[in-house]
Amino acid sequence: MLTGTPHQQNAALNQYRNTAVQTAAPEKLLLMLYDGAIRFLQQAIKAIESKKPNEAHQNIVKAQNIIVELTVTLNMDYPISHNLKSLYDxxxxxxxQANIKKDAKMIEDIVELLSDLRKTWEEAARIAKSQSHSGGAAGV
Incomplete structure (x- = not known):
């Protein structure tokens, strides 16, 4: 349990989050970005359903900012990065469009796609980690 004023508690929580991000492995950071985008979009859906368009807008923009970050950090030396860039675009x-229309279904579609991609990256990270611990991929 945090002690102190709400402002002090908030500052401590922000410091913890910043440290977690700064010390995260790249694959963990990628998953954190996906988690953030999904969380903001789920909050946007709830805001639309609650007839809170400004709150929905703010959360959609936060998710879009994460998608921009995912896009600009792509290493375009790999062919898959071009496919991911098209997907992120x-x-x-x-x-x-979902933000203009305040269309929860359109947002749900993106949440589903982001969730699928997140699972794929999580699995890829798990496989890469297990291969690095076993000395490399068998037969490669």
């Missing part, structure tokens, strides 16, 4: 544009 689609997500961003779809969310622009």
């Amino acid at each position: 689609f997500f961003f544009q779809h969310l622009v």
Whole structure:
């Protein structure tokens, strides 16, 4: 349990979050970005359902900012990065339209796609970690 004023508690929580981000492995940071985008979009859906358009807008924009971060950090030396860039561009544009229309279903579609991608990255990180612990991939 945190002690102190609410402001002090908030400052301590922000410091903890900043430290967690700064010390996270790249694969963990990627998953954290996906988690954040998904969380903001779920909050946007709830805000739309609660007839709170400004709150929905703010959460959609936060998710879009994460998608921009995912896009600009792609290493374009890999062919898959071009596919991911196209996908991220689609997500961003779809969310622009969802924000204009305040369409929860459009946001749900992106949440589903982001969740699938997150699971894929999580599995890839798990496989890469297990291969590095076993001295590399068998047969490669």
